[in-house]
Amino acid sequence: MGLKGPKPVPFLGNSIYWLLKPRCFLDIEWGRKYGQIYGIYDSNQPILVVTKPELIKKIVVKDYHVFIDRRMRPTNHFLYRESLSHARGDNWRRIRSIASPTFSSAKIRKMYPIVRQCLRALMTHVVDMECGDCVDLKKMCGNYTMDVIAAVAFGTDANAHNDHSSAFVTSARQILDVDFVRTIIVLLLPKFVVKAIGLKSRVPETAHQFFVDIGRRLINERKSDPDSHRKYNDFIQFLVDARPDGDRDATPAAADVNAFNESEEELAIRRQMLTTGAKKHTLTDDQIVAQAWIFFLAGYDTTSTTLTYCCYELALNPDIQQRLYNEVMASVDSEGEIGYDELMAMSYLDAVLSETLRKYPAAIKLERRSVAEYVLGDTGITLPAGQEIEITTYAIHHNPEYYPDPEKFDPERFMPENKHNIQPYTYLPFGAGPRNCIGMRVALMEAKLCVVHLIQKYMFLRIPKTSVPIKFQISMTTLSPGDVHIGFTKR
Template sequence: LPLFVTPKPILKLLNIKSGIDEKAYQFFLKTTQHIIRQRKAEKNNHKKYNDFIQLLVDAENHKEELHDENDVNEAHHVNQGAEELEMERKTLSANFLNKQLTESEIMAQGYVIFAAGYETTATTLTFCSYELALNPSVQERLYEEVEAAVDADGEISYEDLAKLPFLDAVLSETLRKYPPIIKLQRKAMADYKLGDTGIQLFKSQDVEIPVYAIHHSEEYYPQPEKFIPDRFLPENRHKITPYTYIPFGAGPRNCIGMRFALMEAKLGLVQIVRRYRFFRSPQTAVPLEFKPITLLCSPKSVIIGIEKR
């Protein structure tokens, strides 16, 4: 992570490689720049595109309030209390976009969404496929729900996709057991005492939240090493302790791509489960071994069987 955010001139001065393929990086920036300028040129033609770049282009010349009534209602099982929700509403309501977005900022935001969303979503689907292979009853239950929701052409609408409770539960349990980011990093903006814990945070102090450890705590999740999607069904969500399920972080600075990532993963999972069945093979490792990386939850290898339905 430090290499990702450190300015390139400093890395060059220290003779440190960032790990980012410069050729691919420049290709992405040039492609994005071309799209931005093309969209601006077509603006008077009333041609409209429904994608992330277009949202940024539209926001370039507008002062818009960042608050959205859905922001505090789509916390993805964080289960914030009333006090926390009210504080978040005030924070979101106080945030305004008072400046125009530059072309460079649009390109930068596009790159961040692409870089942050690609690997984490792919890894989440890999972990989910692995758990479905080990839990055939869960897999068939998911298949039945999905089959009942798709139309005659095998398509599913955005609205219907968001209304599949077991699909959401399966993906949520995957993100609990295998959070894409194993820890969150924050900086205290003021001195703060953590309830009656005796822990005192001081302004500017760095804080790390151990997401993986919280998600695997017996105190919050009985049998944490077992894959139990029912934990996240609507009738059981009230049992989740606030802030003990945070694969996307929480509060006004949670993951900016949360909704997109969830819809992308759900849509991918629907199409995969409809077409293929996963099963455990003699080479399937139980439990999985992970790469020694400090930030991402990445498996060394995932081997399962797959057959067409």
């Protein structure tokens, strides 16, 4: 295509740079140097990078059917192939149309008590700490989200705060903790070599099998119990019961972060996709297991890191923390509890979480793949079928053209009176279009509920051990923090 871009290294492309410096910073540097459209190489795979909002809308919304697939990655495991994150074409469309109603407002209300129960375990753990302790935010928030995902996705009590040796926690850690040797083998070696040496993915197969066994056992139990739909309000149960013509309240509510991109055109396209996507109206058992597994995988780290970054910024900005505390105390009842509707109505809390996701998007890029030849707007570029595309979210969120003083943590950007200033398709923490993050509402509810309860009882403080600025780990796809410490003191 003759595009400018950083010079690739033979066989490794530009991938080698991602092992030396956080990808998010490279995206900013390359965007400044090469503009809103440029080319890079991941090993020998050419990638088109796009950061222009008008083109992003074409790719993820208007012509989403041409870019219906995400990037193809080598995998021999059904958990990946059949999950919403990796499924392709009509298979993805069918799974999404069946799974979407399980994330409706009505379903999330049913999940709400489960999340509150996990929150009580977190608060008990925090109470046990000494006043003014230095808190390892990553660990604390990670244990909370582990408990939530285990309960919501698998109907299981992980007890992550207290039992670090449980089978669930140890298997989860094997999946979540990156094995760089296995990852490099799976990503860089030819597929036939990876298959010949018996690797299905970068994760040990014993860890995958643990979740497969749990999922299959739960599905069998639920299907054999005619009253299970009355007893359980977790993701497994919703998928067992799921029908694409069931609870159809799947369009985003006004408080959803992703609503910044929600035009009538996009909503109409999504509704059409959901109503025409399913020919077979149920999921197989393995497909149900795969959705629960990807819900766990995608929902654990993203939510825990968002909570980590949020508490960190509140510790660094006591005036913002005080304003949020005032809103919380005006919203909770006499026992410090809050209902779902009241939680979703808190405008400043929503702004704080929105700004957290703007400054620290959990996924630093979106990926799409063309399924047919495509003329890209008025750029004069014709994409061949199979062209890989990346939309660099972190770089867009830190572009001063869209967000003045982008390194400043400023929730005012997202207050109701200022939302109109945000240009559509420059705010993409959950993606956009029909292939956006299906678990967005659950993640926001889980994070907001945690912040509300923590800030009632504790002040977050900057201490000598608090790293400023925050340090990021080397990562190619996510914005992962290093150790993050702040002080907690009782109010």
